[in-house]
Amino acid sequence: MSIDLSQFFEVFFEESFEGLDAMEAELLNLEPGAEDSETINTIFRAAHSIKGGSGTFGFTSVSDFTHVLETLLDQIRDGQRQLTAEHVNLLLKSVDCLRALLGALQAEQAPDLSEANELRLKFEVILGMSDGVAEEPVESLQESSGESTYQIDFKPLPHLFKTGNEPLYMISELAELGELETTAFYDGIPSIENLSPDECFLSWRFFLTTIKPESAIKEIFEWVEDDAHIEITMCGGLFGKVASNADVETANVNIESNSGLETPSPKPVKAEVPVNSLGKKAEPKKPSEQSSTSIRVGIDKVDSLINMVGELVITQAMLSQIGEQDITETTITSLQEGLAQLAHNTRDLQENVMRIRMLPISFVFSRFPRLVRDISQKLNKQVELKLLGEQTELDKTVMEKISDPMVHLVRNSLDHGLETPEQRVAAGKDPVGTVTLNAFHQGGNIVIEIMDDGQGLNTEKIKEKAIANGLVQESDELSADEINELIFMPGFSTADAVSDISGRGVGMDVVRRNIQALNGSVEVSSAPGVGSTFTIRLPLTLAILDGQLVKVAQHTYIIPLISIVESLQIDISKVSRVGKDLDVLRLRDEYIPILRLYDIFSHQGAIEELDKTLLVVVESDNHKVGLLVDDLLAQQQVVIKSLEANYQKVDGVSGATILGDGRVSLIIDISGLIKLSGLKRPGSQELLVEAKAVEVA
Amino acid sequence: MKKILAVDDSASMRQMVGFTLKKAGFDVTEAKDGSEALSIAKQQGFDAVISDVNMPVMDGITLIRELRSLPNYKFTPLLMLTTESGLDKKTEGKAAGATGWIVKPFNPEQLLAVLKKVIR
Numbered sequence: 001m002s003i004d005l006s007q008f009f010e011v012f013f014e015e016s017f018e019g020l021d022a023m024e025a026e027l028l029n030l031e032p033g034a035e036d037s038e039t040i041n042t043i044f045r046a047a048h049s050i051k052g053g054s055g056t057f058g059f060t061s062v063s064d065f066t067h068v069l070e071t072l073l074d075q076i077r078d079g080q081r082q083l084t085a086e087h088v089n090l091l092l093k094s095v096d097c098l099r100a101l102l103g104a105l106q107a108e109q110a111p112d113l114s115e116a117n118e119l120r121l122k123f124e125v126i127l128g129m130s131d132g133v134a135e136e137p138v139e140s141l142q143e144s145s146g147e148s149t150y151q152i153d154f155k156p157l158p159h160l161f162k163t164g165n166e167p168l169y170m171i172s173e174l175a176e177l178g179e180l181e182t183t184a185f186y187d188g189i190p191s192i193e194n195l196s197p198d199e200c201f202l203s204w205r206f207f208l209t210t211i212k213p214e215s216a217i218k219e220i221f222e223w224v225e226d227d228a229h230i231e232i233t234m235c236g237g238l239f240g241k242v243a244s245n246a247d248v249e250t251a252n253v254n255i256e257s258n259s260g261l262e263t264p265s266p267k268p269v270k271a272e273v274p275v276n277s278l279g280k281k282a283e284p285k286k287p288s289e290q291s292s293t294s295i296r297v298g299i300d301k302v303d304s305l306i307n308m309v310g311e312l313v314i315t316q317a318m319l320s321q322i323g324e325q326d327i328t329e330t331t332i333t334s335l336q337e338g339l340a341q342l343a344h345n346t347r348d349l350q351e352n353v354m355r356i357r358m359l360p361i362s363f364v365f366s367r368f369p370r371l372v373r374d375i376s377q378k379l380n381k382q383v384e385l386k387l388l389g390e391q392t393e394l395d396k397t398v399m400e401k402i403s404d405p406m407v408h409l410v411r412n413s414l415d416h417g418l419e420t421p422e423q424r425v426a427a428g429k430d431p432v433g434t435v436t437l438n439a440f441h442q443g444g445n446i447v448i449e450i451m452d453d454g455q456g457l458n459t460e461k462i463k464e465k466a467i468a469n470g471l472v473q474e475s476d477e478l479s480a481d482e483i484n485e486l487i488f489m490p491g492f493s494t495a496d497a498v499s500d501i502s503g504r505g506v507g508m509d510v511v512r513r514n515i516q517a518l519n520g521s522v523e524v525s526s527a528p529g530v531g532s533t534f535t536i537r538l539p540l541t542l543a544i545l546d547g548q549l550v551k552v553a554q555h556t557y558i559i560p561l562i563s564i565v566e567s568l569q570i571d572i573s574k575v576s577r578v579g580k581d582l583d584v585l586r587l588r589d590e591y592i593p594i595l596r597l598y599d600i601f602s603h604q605g606a607i608e609e610l611d612k613t614l615l616v617v618v619e620s621d622n623h624k625v626g627l628l629v630d631d632l633l634a635q636q637q638v639v640i641k642s643l644e645a646n647y648q649k650v651d652g653v654s655g656a657t658i659l660g661d662g663r664v665s666l667i668i669d670i671s672g673l674i675k676l677s678g679l680k681r682p683g684s685q686e687l688l689v690e691a692k693a694v695e696v697a
Numbered sequence: 698m699k700k701i702l703a704v705d706d707s708a709s710m711r712q713m714v715g716f717t718l719k720k721a722g723f724d725v726t727e728a729k730d731g732s733e734a735l736s737i738a739k740q741q742g743f744d745a746v747i748s749d750v751n752m753p754v755m756d757g758i759t760l761i762r763e764l765r766s767l768p769n770y771k772f773t774p775l776l777m778l779t780t781e782s783g784l785d786k787k788t789e790g791k792a793a794g795a796t797g798w799i800v801k802p803f804n805p806e807q808l809l810a811v812l813k814k815v816i817r
């Protein structure tokens with residue numbers, strides 16, 4: 001029977017990465033000298049599992065490396081060795097190294113072993129061993145050239161059965177080795193009143209003629225060597241069995257005293273399978289371009305799904321029963337009831353299916369303790385990281401994409417936000433700075449805050465820089481919030497010198513763009529000397545959104561409900577024309593540029609008179625615009641279908657969906673639309689000034 | 698059909714062992730740690746138990762000790778999966794009542810060959 005081990009690789013990689021994450025988290029919790037045994041145990045188990053799995057699945061580079069880790073951890077666990085800060089650092093590095101190794105193996109590339117070898121050497125120095133680290137596969141299986149005959153005396157102790165071993169199976173195994181002659185001795189059996197059926201009173205003498213080496217025989221009895229008297233004697237050649245055991249010149253080996261036996265125990269099996277099957281065959285073979293990812297789902301979530309599908313089936317049965325009847329008043333009533341039930345079932349089902357993709361944000365948060373530790377060491381700053389709302393759930397896809405922007409923001413907070421301990425003391429603050437990550441749900445959104453208690457954004461410096469870069473004019477009057485907004489502009493970077501920590505050529509504009517690509521937004525608020533807070537808002541999922549259906553000419557578009565501020569009828573007296581063709585509505589004390597959707601999407605036959613249409617005021621990145629539509633239709637949840645995947649990217653449109661009547665409707669991408677219409681930030685500033693001027697005139 | 702209880706905290710090992718044994722015609726039940734295995738083992742009988750040693754909640758040695766003390770598992774083969782570095786674990790396991798051990802790393806063929814020693 002051959003089994004393709006590669007089918008287990010994906011699970012192995014997944015659990016190994018999880019194990020490494022757990023290891024890392026526990027290592028960061030460790031206080032050398034005050035470690036508790038459960039923490040060490042968890043770290044040990046993770047290393048142990050990775051080693052066991054990688055060995056089994058043929059990733060020897062990983063198992064060899066993990067072996068030294070495991071040995072060190074084992075010694076610490078057993079109290080033979082004191083954990084030091086050096087160990088922790090080395091172990092953390094090993095976690096990184098293992099991640100890289102496993103990552104390469106997963107991608108079916110040859111892993112770079114240089115770092116692993118370097119680290120391994122360091123471990124070996126600590127362990128005081130430089131030999132025999134890599135378990136050399138024991139290839140000691142030379143079959144002896146000719147046949148030999150062995151006399152085997154096997155006298156089990158009475159308790160043998162209670163170990164679960166079965167003499168009969170051992171005898172059949174012996175018989176498989178060669179020609180077997182068996183004599184059973186039943187003289188040990190006591191009289192019937194003393195007989196205990198639990199105990200073994202039989203003993204045997206075998207003569208085995210085999211070409212296998214003696215070790216093959218020993219292996220059969222390996223498990224019972226403490227539970228029986230076993231003597232194996234070679235009786236010489238083919239005819240040796242006539243001689244009794246004592247007078248043969250060959251070694252008389254008593255298994256009980258032979259402790260060296262234990263080491264090469266993979267051997268017995270090797271005798272029966274091709275020798276190379278252990279190390280070689282499990283190399284990844286088939287190229288898998290599509291990295292299939294998987295998520296673990298709690299059994300309760302699956303159960304509730306099954307439950308709901310059950311209800312759905314019942315409703316369906318009910319409806320089809322109604323369908324078979326003649327249509328009367330009563331059937332129509334029950335049909336309506338059934339449909340309401342169906343709507344209810346579908347919504348429940350949908351909610352629960354979405355829940356499957358939800359994971360706690362701790363998956364992202366968990367990488368930050370390490371990051372903060374490393375960076376603060378590099379910067380010589382003292383930082384305490386607080387994580388709040390770790391159990392807040394978020395769609396897995398969103399989670400994967402938010403991680404990098406968050407890393408960037410946290411790096412920025414550490415590098416630019418927090419002061420050095422000396423500066424902090426001088427400012428009358430605790431020398432230890434605090435960075436807080438907080439996540440919570442708000443409406444259909446998840447909000448992630450990254451707060452630091454550092455010096456806050458330096459508005460003067462930002463403005464200078466923005467003027468120098470030509471982003472704003474010297475004469476512009478900007479509020480502090482507007483100045484802070486500037487850091488999200490492309491081509492803006494306040495770091496005087498590009499440091500190793502932040503400023504890797506990725507600016508805040510990229511952070512914002514990445515977050516916007518997720519239909520989210522990022523804002524900053526800051527107080528000098530008190531700290532800054534970055535607030536990221538994201539939809540819980542990328543697959544479904546609450547939409548407002550609007551009519552433009554004969555077409556139906558969808559505006560994400562989340563970006564709608566209000567909808568109103570236009571008071572024509574409050575509209576002024578700015579520049580050539582832009583209308584601006586004064587709404588309370590704000591000026592809202594009016595975007596004519598029919599114009600942008602080139603539709604004929606829409607209502608063009610402003611006072612006969614409706615204006616939907618939407619907001620994106622603190623920037624409000626009004627969208628001119630013919631009519632407001634229903635609000636509903638829509639399933640987002642990717643345009644890129646099915647057609648191509650269209651500016652101003654984030655996706656499409658299929659409406660109840662089967663027609664395709666486009667979902668408007670607000671920030672894309674604003675860009676498309678040529679209204680740029682901080683153009684709103686000019687606009688506002690211009691609109692004021694128009695009004696005065 | 699012979700029933701085997703396979704216990705390992707590592708999902709990939711569990712799958713590999715489970716898959717191999719099923720393919721060889723055994724009826725396999727999987728458990729992720731000693732405590733889960735023990736409660737399953739108390740509810741139904743098994744012809745053999747294969748357990749990892751290092752597991753959270755309840756380790757393999759404790760599981761074997763507990764199982765061996767149950768009347769139904771007095772003679773049942775209880776095998777442990779161990780690594781070569783765990784030599785003392787073998788002694789500990791035997792003392793707890795283990796029938797034998799399978800040394801990691803092993804491949805499916807090796808697993809079945811070793812299993813033949815105790816269950817046929």
